[in-house]
Structure formats: C-alpha cells, structure tokens
Amino acid sequence: MDDTHRGTSPADRFNVAQAVSGEPSDVPALMRDIGGRARLAARRLAIATAEEKNEALRAMAARIRDASAAILSANAEDVAEAKAKGQTSAFLDRLTLNPERVESIAAAVESIAALPDPVGRVLATFERPNGLRIERVATPLGVIGVIFESRPNVTADAGALCLKAGNAAILRTGSESFRTSLAIAEAMGQGLSDAGLPADAIRLVPTRDRAAVGAMLSGLEGNIDVIVPRGGKSLVARVQDEARVPVFAHLEGICHVFVHAKADLEMAKRIALNAKMRRTGVCGSAETLLVDRACAATHLKPLVAMLLDAGCAVRGDEAAQAADPHVTPATEEDWRTEYLDAIISVRVVDGLDAAIAHIETYGSHHTDSIVTGDAAAAERFMAEVDSAIVLHNASTQFADGGEFGFGAEIGIATGRMHARGPVGVEQLTSFKYRIRGSGQTRP
C-alpha cells in the first residue's frame, strides 16, 4: 500500500471505471484485503440466526428490484461491449437482462430465503455410558470462492446460496458481465447492511485483472475454504489443476443410458429421448446410449430410428451402423466426448458387466441410468457404477438440485470429498461436535 492512500483499504480504492479500464493496480493487496474481510464476515455469519439471514436475503431482493434501472444500464454497457467484440447471438442472449429477468433474479434470492436453514441441524446424537451427550451439528463452511462465466444471475444465486448456509462469498465473474455483476453485487451488499449483516459477506472481485483468479486459487492465505467453478470445461480444468484449496465441481458430464436385456422398449425410448434431447447443453444430458446385445435384435433399431427422427445425429459401433444407414461410425474418441449437442454415440455391449465396464472406462462419474425390468440388475448397476448419481428407469436429466428438492444448487460435484452430486445449501455446510457433560473427566 502506498503512503498517499494510508488509512484507506485497497478494496475501497477500487472503482468501476478504474477496474473496467484495466488500469494497473495492486491486485495481490486488493485480494488479500478481500480475503481478510471475508473471513471476518464469515465469523459474524456463523452466529447469525436463520431469521437474520433470511431478512438479509429479502432485503437483497428488494435492493435488486430498487436498482433495476442501474443494473439494466450497466448491463447495456456490457452488452454493447460484447457486441463490439463480436460475441455470438446465443452469448448475447444469455448476457442480456430486461426488467423481467431482473425480477426473476430478485425472486430467486427470495426463494432461497424460503428454504429451511441448513445451519444448526443436529446430524447425529449419541449418549455415552459416562453420561456425555454428543451432538454432531451443522455449521457453515466458512468462505466460498465462486468463479463463473458471464451469467449475470449467478452473482445473485451464488451469493444468496452461500449466505443461506452462513458462508461468506467471494465472487469472480466473467469479464463480459462485469458491470452488470458489480451492480447486482452492490445491491446485495446494501441488502446485507439493511439487515445488519456485514456487506463484506458477499463480495464481487472488483477488477477484471486475471491475476485475481490466481490469487483466489491460492486460497487467499487461508481465507478461502472451497472454490466452486461454474462454467465450461476449460475454466473447470484450470481451477481443478491450480487450486490449492478444495474444489466442488464436475469437469464434464459424460452420462450414459444403458438399455438392459430386460428393458421395456417403450420406456427405453422415452428415457433415451428425454435424456439426450430435452436439453442437450446441460451436464445431465446423455452422451452415450448402451444397448444390451441380448435385446439388440428387438430394441436397437427402434431406438436409433427414434433418435434420428428427433433430429439427433447418431454415431455408432458396427451394430448401430447396421441398424440404420444414417448412423455414422463412432471412433474411440466418441466414447469420451461430451457433445453438449444433438449428437449421441451408440454401442452394443455384452450385458450388464460390459455396460458397467464401459461406463467406468469412459464416463465422468456424473450421472448414469439403467433401463430394465430386472430389479437385481438395477441394484448391481447402481452399486457398481461409481457415479455421483445413478438411476433406474429414469432420465439422466434429473441430475439437478431443484429436481432433488434442494431448492437450488450452486453446481454439481463429481469428486468424492464432502459434496457429491447437486451442491445445495446443505452441502455448503460443515459440522462440529457439541458435548454436554456434568463434570466428566477421562479415566
């Protein structure tokens, strides 16, 4: 920190104009300051009541509504810059806000207030022979760093989810939605203050400088407890490679539907169609259809025809190619590819074991489904496929926190540590042991 700014923190010195212009600045000092403030805010949040947090969430929603004009104006600048840079129309559509979209951002924050409080839940209790009463009780995790691409709504969603679980959040948005996200974050900070909670509890990184991401991945000197990346594969891969703190993420969703010998054909068609085509760009969409050789004679051709009819390109092994002339050859690489598009790879496998082996070899431990009338085969599939979510007779597109009843999710994790599957507010908590005695000492 230089002398002329003595008494002013680096965070205070930042302003939007400076940040947007990319003017050189002391990013490491800024990020250290943000980390320290987040930790202090987290200590306050850890003892906040459910009602304090919910009041803050409702105040944030109100402040977002009040700031609608400012948010839309900031967004117009972001959109203009993105247009000038030649972004695609799909990108511009995701970036562009209108009054209805601002309202839905505010409403989403309110809906998080309505969820049950995940902190303070008694997860287990045991009374010991010596009379000690031990409770495992849910606590906040601490400070959560969220790194996301240019989706304006994530600023509000992620900040609100972290707050609900008593955590401070340090948010890093993609460059293209920087002004919009700053305007939303400012409204959220005002809402926190309105409710008597520290505005530092939700903080957008106020610079586009890429060095800020590296600082977050280093953990800000112990002041970030976990990082959640939300975005494409390259963002997640970088975070997973470089983060020195735990990461809740999935790199990709190479999801499978396995049509077992005992599958009902109509159900298999319905599930395969929905798993692939309901939305092709989501992580829970199916990328590979495996068909049991024992039912291929009856099931393969109708399944392939149904997918082709629905406008899906089909890449298949020899059996699938034989089923329809429109099937193109699948290469080894296809089994490892997350298309995120109306393309599916189709393979005939020799029974349950071969299906499991294929999924364990090529899958991404995200979400996999078996269609079968054979309960024992289903149980084996669900036991042996090592994925966060395994389904029997249901579409892989149910891989979503909302569909699980979690209310909202910050992402889906495929790691095995702490959180796995949809990461809702419960997964954003840790726990502690509370022990109540009457003077016990240990023999």
Add this chain to the structure above:
Amino acid sequence: MDDTHRGTSPADRFNVAQAVSGEPSDVPALMRDIGGRARLAARRLAIATAEEKNEALRAMAARIRDASAAILSANAEDVAEAKAKGQTSAFLDRLTLNPERVESIAAAVESIAALPDPVGRVLATFERPNGLRIERVATPLGVIGVIFESRPNVTADAGALCLKAGNAAILRTGSESFRTSLAIAEAMGQGLSDAGLPADAIRLVPTRDRAAVGAMLSGLEGNIDVIVPRGGKSLVARVQDEARVPVFAHLEGICHVFVHAKADLEMAKRIALNAKMRRTGVCGSAETLLVDRACAATHLKPLVAMLLDAGCAVRGDEAAQAADPHVTPATEEDWRTEYLDAIISVRVVDGLDAAIAHIETYGSHHTDSIVTGDAAAAERFMAEVDSAIVLHNASTQFADGGEFGFGAEIGIATGRMHARGPVGVEQLTSFKYRIRGSGQTRP
C-alpha cells in the same frame, strides 16, 4: 522400466534388502505402479460385502499372529538400528514390540471387524412428487494415503480402518519402523488374499526413499483421494503445505479450558486437572486455562495451586502471577504454544466474549471446554467457538474417537471439509445418490 525386467512390475522388483540399503531405484515408477494397483483394488473393495471385509480383517489378525516371530525379528533389527543411531529411550519404547504387543495389534484388527459396516448406510431418503425415490447412500472414498511416524501398530490400525470403509490404503511408515511395518503389512496382504480380496488393497510403500512421500503428496496421478498424516507438527505441516489432494489432519491441539463466572470450583479443578495432566502428550490435552475475572477472586488461586501441586509448571498473566509466586510470566508466544508437556498457560479474561476472542485468536480449532453452571453461557460458547469439538462441563481429553463411540479413529481433523473431529470409519466414506423410478422423464 528397463528391458531386462519386462513383464515384472517395479513393485515386484523391490525387496526389503534393497529398500533398506537405500540402493537407487526408480521410485516414481514404483509409486505410479502402487497407485494404479490401489485404484484397481479400491474398485473391488467398493463392491465387497461387509462379510467379505470382516473375513479379511479376521484373516489379517490370524496372519499377524502366525507371523509373530517374523515381525519380532524384523522389529529387533529396527530397534538395533535405532539404538545405534542414539534414539531416546522413549522412542525405543514406542518402537519395541514383544509378543503381547503383537497380540494387541492383531486384536485391534479384529475389533475393527466387529464395528458396524459404514458402507451402504442410507444417509437420507426423499420421495419426489413425480414418484422418484432418491437415496443418499454411503460409499467408500477410494484410495487413502497414510503417512505416519515410526509406530508399528499404525500399519495395522490404519490399514484395517481404511479396509473396513471399503478403501484401499497406501501406507508410508517412518524410516525407523520400516522392517517391522513391512512384516506386518505382508501378513495383512496374506490375510486379504485368504479372504479373496486383492492384496494390493493395503500396501506399505516398500522403500525408505523420501521421494516416495513427495509422490504420495502429488496424489499419484489421481490415484490417491485423501492423505492422512499421523505424527508430529513438522510432518503434518509438510503434508498440509505440499499435498495436492485433500488432507485429514490437525496441525496442533491448542485446547482451552474456560472457567466461567458461574463455574463450580470443585468441578473446574477436576476438569482442569484432567484436561491438562491425565496425559500431557495427546492432542486433546489443555494448553491454556482461561479464568473469568468475575470469579478470579475465588477460583484463580485454588486452580493455580492445584496445578502446581500436581507437578504442572504454570505460566501466567499478571493476575495469575499474583496468585502464586511459583507462576512464571507468560509471553505472547505462550498463548500459541502446544506444550505437550506438564506446562500450562493461565490467563484471566473479561467474561465470555473475551474468552471466545482469546480462543479464536490463539487456538487451533481442535477442542475447547467451558466450565459453568450457566446453560445460556455454555450454549453461546459452544455456538461461537469454531472448533471441531466444544464441550460443556467435561474434560478436553475426551477428544478421541474411542470416547465418541467410533470404535477407532485414524486421527483427528480440524479442517472443515468432509471430516472434522475424530476420523472414524464413517468419516472414511463418501456417498452417492441412488434414484429409483418407473420411467420418469423430465418435463
């Protein structure tokens, strides 16, 4: 791998004589091989039944008993080398086995077989409006790396705990118990084979080369899911600094007893004495006694006198020094010191808030206790002290998996991710979601 050994894995080529002599060898290839084999073994263990795992544990115990002579002979070599190197008598005592100690190692493995199976527990169930039945069910974590100092029993304890939870274990022992640990690990491998499980499921790193530790900390190319260090502060600090995978550990146990204004003096004396002096070398022993100024006039002098009488050195603030001439001055450094010895620091604080502030400033988030008759003060202390274990009217020495009823623990964790407090077999598991449907597709 060089041509002359084609067809033989690096792991097979290692032998004890070579490893002990420190002869140069291809440690990276060896460790890669061990990691790959552990992952394959973990896949088999993930679908092992409780009875298969328990049969293996009982067979391991039997093989350890059968190998008693070989284990004792290996141990004699380790002890002779340690003596020649001038190790302390306390060190040699911990290192030295006799027939009774081998029997207790075997019995400990059997006792782990008797614990409930932590895998397959249904942790939560929810039925959705669309009829989907969702279960969160416990699964193994995968491959656990355990790095420990020269305690022969840890080889068996850690391997058995990991196996019970369906995990493969890669064990790295301290150099001084290398031969002993190898002999124990060999017996465990035989027990696994006896029960039809892969011997690779529990593997001692067969070299003293320190490069093996670095390889483990790197995660062996994704083949180690979590590292558990067991040993002194320098070992844990190195692991926490360098590991690229999650770590379950505590760096130190700076545990506090806070005697609140409303504490019963006799109970406070009993708890303080036990917390400090029952065993001074364990992580749950108290290092600092905080006394509320509101009861210092009546409680401080008797507490200090009791500790001094028990043979404990007391370092105190001015008030504590005034209470007894044998109290020496405490420095700022004392509040941050884990003595692991018959020494305690004593400070008078201005009430509950000051006690919590002291613990949050100087503590290590391990185990802290309040003595008070005031239930509201106790609840605030247990809510606001951010430690893995918080107690009311009980000794900090209860910080132990056995005392929690966990049967056994692999260590105590102070991090907030995944495991916290005593890490027993339940904390060595992850989970997945199993979803059972009847053809549901997502709208």
